[in-house]
Amino acid sequence: DAMVIQNPRYQVTQFGKPVTLSCSQTLNHNVMYWYQQKSSQAPKLLFHYYDKDFNNEADTPDNFQSRRPNTSFCFLDIRSPGLGDAAMYLCATLGSGRMQFFGPGTRLTVL
Amino acid sequence: RKEVEQDPGPFNVPEGATVAFNCTYSNSASQSFFWYRQDCRKEPKLLMSVYSSGNEDGRFTAQLNRASQYISLLIRDSKLSDSATYLCVVNIKSGIQGAQKLVFGQGTRLTINP
Numbered sequence: 065d066a067m068v069i070q071n072p073r074y075q076v077t078q079f080g081k082p083v084t085l086s087c088s089q090t091l092n093h094n095v096m097y098w099y100q101q102k103s104s105q106a107p108k109l110l111f112h113y114y115d116k117d118f119n120n121e122a123d124t125p126d127n128f129q130s131r132r133p134n135t136s137f138c139f140l141d142i143r144s145p146g147l148g149d150a151a152m153y154l155c156a157t158l159g160s161g162r163m164q165f166f167g168p169g170t171r172l173t174v175l
Numbered sequence: 176r177k178e179v180e181q182d183p184g185p186f187n188v189p190e191g192a193t194v195a196f197n198c199t200y201s202n203s204a205s206q207s208f209f210w211y212r213q214d215c216r217k218e219p220k221l222l223m224s225v226y227s228s229g230n231e232d233g234r235f236t237a238q239l240n241r242a243s244q245y246i247s248l249l250i251r252d253s254k255l256s257d258s259a260t261y262l263c264v265v266n267i268k269s270g271i272q273g274a275q276k277l278v279f280g281q282g283t284r285l286t287i288n289p
Contacts, residue, residue, distance in 0.1 A: 106179075107219065118271075169218050
């Protein structure tokens with residue numbers, strides 16, 4: 065059974081058109097993460113939450129926002145996507161033993 | 176200097192060969208260490224944790240040297256199915272009290288040839 069679910073799996077948007085990616089988890093984990101991964105690069109942390117406490121990385125563009133309305137759900141909003149924002153966006157949770165559980169990712173294409 | 180550095184490869188080796196990956200990290204306060212495997216266009220998946228005493232899981236052996244801030248992964252008797260990108264990952268304290276975050280190396284791409 066899927067434990068970290070991301071929707072949609074593939075998202076196409078137009079340059080400048082806002083887009084929201086969603087993540088849900090059935091694990092009841094306190095910590096959730098959003099990563100951006102571009103081709104042939106390492107996943108890059110954008111944000112993370114411990115419950116409602118939020119932290120964005122210093123180099124996360126202002127164009128990216130996040131919301132976590134409850135333990136199970138987390139959203140990534142890209143206000144004005146540019147061509148450089150095309151990437152795989154990975155959601156993850158942190159479990160016991162300091163292991164992360166990743167969702168399957170949403171592949172974003174910007175036209 | 177990157178927080179986690181790996182040789183990006185690619186490594187191309189014949190089936191049955193032994194392959195070794197190396198990784199260094201810069202944050203001496205790093206708390207835990209992992210190797211992840213990522214297949215093309217898929218999410219990273221945990222391969223194994225890495226402990227100071229060294230640990231083995233079948234054909235895979237991981238080592239950690241805290242003094243040198245160095246992590247390694249050895250794959251013996253490599254299989255075609257081992258072809259993937261291997262990511263060295265370090266867990267450090269985050270900006271939120273009680274939380275942690277993973278920092279990924281850029282990954283080493285491995286191709287096993289028949």
